[in-house]
Amino acid sequence: MSSDVLDALRTLKALVQTTTGLISQLEAFLQSIALNNASEATAPPLSPSSPSPRSESVDPLSLARDSATLIKAHTTKLSLLIINEPFTPSAISKVLRELVAGPIPAIASAVQICDADKHTAVARQDLAWRCYRVLKELKALVGVIPLNGKILPNSQRNGSKGDKGSIAATGVIWAACDDVILLEKLGIAGLLIKKVEEYRDTLKDILEELKEYSEEVEEDDDDDDNSGANQEHEGGVNNITGQMQSTNISAQEMLDDLMNPRRIPRDDPDKIRERLDSCLKRLRLTALLYTAIVKRRLKAIPPLPTSAQTPVTQRLDEVFPLLKRLPHRFGEVACAFYELDHDAIDRAMDSCFFDAFAASEMLMKPWDGQRDEFTEWAEKFQVSIKRPD
Numbered sequence: 001m002s003s004d005v006l007d008a009l010r011t012l013k014a015l016v017q018t019t020t021g022l023i024s025q026l027e028a029f030l031q032s033i034a035l036n037n038a039s040e041a042t043a044p045p046l047s048p049s050s051p052s053p054r055s056e057s058v059d060p061l062s063l064a065r066d067s068a069t070l071i072k073a074h075t076t077k078l079s080l081l082i083i084n085e086p087f088t089p090s091a092i093s094k095v096l097r098e099l100v101a102g103p104i105p106a107i108a109s110a111v112q113i114c115d116a117d118k119h120t121a122v123a124r125q126d127l128a129w130r131c132y133r134v135l136k137e138l139k140a141l142v143g144v145i146p147l148n149g150k151i152l153p154n155s156q157r158n159g160s161k162g163d164k165g166s167i168a169a170t171g172v173i174w175a176a177c178d179d180v181i182l183l184e185k186l187g188i189a190g191l192l193i194k195k196v197e198e199y200r201d202t203l204k205d206i207l208e209e210l211k212e213y214s215e216e217v218e219e220d221d222d223d224d225d226n227s228g229a230n231q232e233h234e235g236g237v238n239n240i241t242g243q244m245q246s247t248n249i250s251a252q253e254m255l256d257d258l259m260n261p262r263r264i265p266r267d268d269p270d271k272i273r274e275r276l277d278s279c280l281k282r283l284r285l286t287a288l289l290y291t292a293i294v295k296r297r298l299k300a301i302p303p304l305p306t307s308a309q310t311p312v313t314q315r316l317d318e319v320f321p322l323l324k325r326l327p328h329r330f331g332e333v334a335c336a337f338y339e340l341d342h343d344a345i346d347r348a349m350d351s352c353f354f355d356a357f358a359a360s361e362m363l364m365k366p367w368d369g370q371r372d373e374f375t376e377w378a379e380k381f382q383v384s385i386k387r388p389d
Contacts, residue, residue: 005149008089013147015096022100023139026108030135033111033128036121060119061184064110064127068134068180070103072173075138079170082144087151096142104138107131107180118305121317122195123188130183133176141169188304192316193294195324200290202327206334207283213337214276216263262340270342279337279349283330285384286356290323292381296374297363312367319362322355329355353385360385 074095081092111131114124144166146152152166159165164172183191264272302312329352336344360378365371 005089008093009147009149012089012093012096012145015093015100016142016145016147019096019100019104019142020139022104023135023142026104027132027135027139029108030111030128030132034125034132036125058113060110060114060127061187063113064107064131065181065184067103067107067110068131068177071099071107071134071138072177074099074103075141075170075173075177078141078145079166082146082152082166083157085151087146087149089149092145099138104135107134115305116317117313118308119188120192120304120313120320122320123191123304126191126195127180127183130176130180134173134180137169137173137176141166141173144169189298189301192301192320193298195320196290196294196298199323199327200287200294203283203287203290203330206327206330207280207287210276210280210283210334210337213334214264214273214280262338264340270340272337272340272342272345275342275345275349276337279333279345282349282353282356282385285381286326286330286352289356289360289378289381292374292377293323293359293363296372296377297367300367302367315362319359322359322362326352326355326359357382357385 078092078095081088081095108131111124111128114127116124144152144156155165156163157166159168186194264276268274301316302310304313306313329348333345333348333352336348360381364375364378366374
């Protein structure tokens, strides 16, 4: 290799290290925000071209969109340069410099200027998670840039032995960038609506599962008496076989317990079916609550972001953890039913219906004023959730 090529490769190697190091710092910052670990979040390093975190005129969702668009375009260039002849380290270095100087720090800055008090903590965490995914996948692609002066071999280009390859990795980055761009199109209200609709759909799935479970009845063992003699006659052989296969049978029983919930016995001494009927009614009401929240509250949210913290963002950030937690808790209720554990059923149902009641209470009043149509509906909901029968 000529000295010029060697110098270009050394420059490329240094830029790869610089880019990877910068992304690693920004990843840690974005991940801490996405996971709501505010105490671990440290301000990311900013390039001179990045907007000031104190800038009031910059819309964080628009900045994130523009940064993601640029990262997507530069990723396309980078992906082509590392798989096509001639291998040109200076061209790859140019792409990396542009990424480091602009869109990489800018996409982290977008999260930094997304004030939870004005945009809601829900929106800030969601934005942080989407931007984190972009940088995480980009770092993986930067990490496979060849530093030996040759393009990537087919195995690294197309993937092998579980490695997705540079071409597939590029597609993953595109998808992550598209998610950031989509968030700007949704807006804050659109994002909140989308999340609540997803939670509601999960509740409906659990409702359908429990409805199917309620229709199953423990089968009668009508053939037990008829087969008794044969079982006694073959008892010796079965005992020996059972001892030989005890390990396998035990493993199979464990698998069956996981895959096949226990059916409610016909005599139902613990009144499981009575509890299940009550749960189904309340779960159906809770799914309706989510639909009503979308229609009467989230679609009527005042414009966000606001110029300062308002009761609107506070109320949203208070109620969303409950709305997010309820599908998981109803999943725990379903598991308790499958185990026929009446004590666990009672505990889990109490937690679910307390949260559902609290969520309706938090959103009882409209964003401005004291009462509206939803207020009256929520009052009836609270009565029904307490006494579904």
